[in-house]
Amino acid sequence: MSTATSMHEKQGFSWFVLGLMASVTFVGILSELVPSGILPQMTEGLGVEENDVGFLVGIYALASAIAAIPMVSATLGLNRKVLLMALLIGFAASNIIVGISSSYDLIMAARVVGGICAGIMWPMIAAYGTRLVPANMHGKAITVIMSGNTLGISIGLPLMTTIGLTFGWRSVFLVLGAIVALITVLAYFYLPSLKGEKLNKSNSPLAVLQMPSILIVLLLTFLSVVAHYGVYTYITLLVELIDFVGGIGLALLIFGIGSVISVVASAKYIDAYLRPMVVVMLSVGGLSMTMLLAFKGTIFVSHTAFFLWGLAFGPLVTMYQTAVTKHVDEARDIATSVQSSVFNFSIMIATWIGGMLLVYFPDKGVKLIVYSSLACFILAIILAFFAKRTLGASSASAIHQ
Numbered sequence: 001m002s003t004a005t006s007m008h009e010k011q012g013f014s015w016f017v018l019g020l021m022a023s024v025t026f027v028g029i030l031s032e033l034v035p036s037g038i039l040p041q042m043t044e045g046l047g048v049e050e051n052d053v054g055f056l057v058g059i060y061a062l063a064s065a066i067a068a069i070p071m072v073s074a075t076l077g078l079n080r081k082v083l084l085m086a087l088l089i090g091f092a093a094s095n096i097i098v099g100i101s102s103s104y105d106l107i108m109a110a111r112v113v114g115g116i117c118a119g120i121m122w123p124m125i126a127a128y129g130t131r132l133v134p135a136n137m138h139g140k141a142i143t144v145i146m147s148g149n150t151l152g153i154s155i156g157l158p159l160m161t162t163i164g165l166t167f168g169w170r171s172v173f174l175v176l177g178a179i180v181a182l183i184t185v186l187a188y189f190y191l192p193s194l195k196g197e198k199l200n201k202s203n204s205p206l207a208v209l210q211m212p213s214i215l216i217v218l219l220l221t222f223l224s225v226v227a228h229y230g231v232y233t234y235i236t237l238l239v240e241l242i243d244f245v246g247g248i249g250l251a252l253l254i255f256g257i258g259s260v261i262s263v264v265a266s267a268k269y270i271d272a273y274l275r276p277m278v279v280v281m282l283s284v285g286g287l288s289m290t291m292l293l294a295f296k297g298t299i300f301v302s303h304t305a306f307f308l309w310g311l312a313f314g315p316l317v318t319m320y321q322t323a324v325t326k327h328v329d330e331a332r333d334i335a336t337s338v339q340s341s342v343f344n345f346s347i348m349i350a351t352w353i354g355g356m357l358l359v360y361f362p363d364k365g366v367k368l369i370v371y372s373s374l375a376c377f378i379l380a381i382i383l384a385f386f387a388k389r390t391l392g393a394s395s396a397s398a399i400h401q
Contacts, residue, residue, distance in 0.1 A: 013133055018144040019195035020190055022184075024088065025148030027180045028121055029157045031091055031114050032060050034172050037252065039236050041169040046104050050237070051355040056111050057233050058351035063115025064122070065344035069130065069205050071254075072337035073119045077196040080128045084118070085187055090117035092180040099173030119344065125334035126321050127146055130332060131194060136392020139271035139322045143263065146318045150263045158249060176257035197336070206327070208335045213390040217323045218342045220278070220380055220387070223264055224320070225346035226311055226353075227285060227376035230369050233351045234358070241366045242297035244306075251306050258310025266315040275391035278319050278384045285312030289370055317343070325390055 035042055035056045042053045051257050053117055094114030129141045166173040231238060262281070270277060279400045320343070321336055328335040332386055339366035353372065358365035384391065 008369070012273070013137055015144070016176060017191065018129055018141055020186060021125055021145045022148035022151070023183050024084065024121065024125055024308075025146055026152040026156060027091060027148075027183060028118055029096055029149045029152035029177060030160060030176055032064075032118060033153065033157060033181075033195060033232075034160050034164075034176065036233055036235060037157050037248065038164035038169045038172060039234075041164055044103075045169055048104055049336050051358055052104070054233055054351055054355050056108065058117040058348045058355070059120070060106055060111045061344040061347035061351065063112040064119035065341045065348060067116040067119035067246070068337045068341035068344065069334075072123050072333050073199055073205065074335055075120060075124070076199050079122065079196060080131075080194040081187070081191050082193075083124065083196075084128070084191065085184055087121045088180055088184040088187060090114065091121075093178045094381065095173045095177035095180065099170045099177060109397065115344075119337075119340065120241040120289070122317075122342040122343075125332050126325075126336050127192065127332035130325060132192065136271065138325050139274070139318075140267055142325070143267040143315070143318045146321065147263045147267075148271055150259040150314045153313070154252075154259045158256060159250040161252065162249065169179070170252050192291045197333070205334055205338055208338050210326060213327050214324065214335065214338070214381070216387050216390040217320055217327075218339060218385055220323075221320045221339055221342050223344045223376045223380035223383070224282065224285075224316060225343055226350040227282075227373045227380065228290075228316060228350075229347045230350035230354050230376075231289070231309075231373045232313075233347075234354050234366060234369060236369070237358075237366050238292075242292065242302055243299055244302055245299050246303075250303075254303055254306045255310035255313070258312075259314035260312045262314030262317070266318060270315070270318060274319065274322060274326075275384065277315065278323075278391055279381060281312045281315060281319065282377055282381045282384055284308050286353065286374055286381060288312060289374040289377060293370055293374070342396065 035053050039050060039053050042048075042056075043050050045055070047364040091114055094110045094117065097110035097113075101107050101110070125145060126142050129145045133141045133222045160172045160176065163175060235251065236248050238244075239251045244251050266277060285308075288305045288309035291301060291308070295305070320339055324339045325332055326334050354365075354369045355371075357368045361368055
């Protein structure tokens with residue numbers, strides 16, 4: 001461990017530094033998901049089909065998934081601060097290009113660039129943060145950093161959707177690009193500089209994939225992400241189908257409130273009660289899908305369902321990245337890159353399945369997406385319930401499995 005890392009561990013938990021890192025994940029998730037909130041506007045503006053705009057979310061996730069493992073491995077030796085700033089510049093450029101281009105192909109290319117940056121950013125920033133705090137605060141640090149993910153969905157996405165509806169969908173990407181540029185400047189002045197790490201056989205992606213506990217976490221990641229994002233990518237269509245009172249704006253707000261509450265709670269309990277939290281969050285997610293299917297657009301009930309869904313969604317990223325860090329002692333970037341790759345592949349698969357259901361079952365497609373989500377939640381609940389060793393073990397025990 002570097003001198004700088006040791007110094008930061010002695011200083012303890014820095015809310016400002018980790019909060020600045022949270023702003024990175026805030027713009028990271030917005031860069032990925034903003035097309036979901038302005039899907040009809042982008043569809044009309046670009047003259048394409050709804051599933052084509054949905055694919056802009058999927059291709060971003062696919063690029064992230066493909067890039068994560070090889071690119072994180074290739075950049076492992078780089079200074080963490082320098083790498084993060086380069087990724088932020090990539091995010092800014094990607095969003096600005098989407099905001100000014102009229103070519104669907106160029107927009108797709110820009111989304112691929114953004115996705116590659118995200119594929120490197122998600123695993124590296126979590127590992128970056130854990131190197132700044134003592135081991136017993138790893139879960140808390142990841143929760144704070146990844147709270148940007150939740151705030152992006154709960155506050156950022158509704159705000160960006162409102163901006164898009166008011167000023168046009170292009171304004172969303174231009175504003176987002178400007179915000180990323182500001183964060184880049186702040187990162188230059190305030191983030192600590194940390195050296196990279198050396199890649200070796202013991203911390204390689206292949207070594208990580210040979211750990212049974214990691215494989216279980218990856219399967220849980222896949223099921224959970226498909227369950228959430230299959231529906232979330234087409235949330236606008238779901239709101240329209242059930243004639244949700246208050247429209248997409250209120251739906252996203254309620255969802256976001258639930259997400260914020262669960263993230264705040266998880267920061268306190270995740271290190272000590274990871275497995276119970278995973279089981280409860282998955283159960284709440286399954287309950288929300290059941291309510292949407294059984295009661296459709298019934299006022300209050302559907303609003304409660306969106307709140308519960310947000311509650312389940314809030315700590316999604318945090319839970320499984322924390323689970324991964326419990327099973328590795330060095331080069332956490334590599335381990336979390338494997339999990340991040342699966343996470344993004346899962347988004348791609350969820351988006352693709354949803355798109356196919358909409359194409360082949362135009363009248364029942366959205367409802368079938370919700371049914372598939374419920375099935376994934378049920379399978380994940382069963383797996384998490386029996387994964388006592390995986391979700392409760394320390395890194396020391398995991399390494400010797």
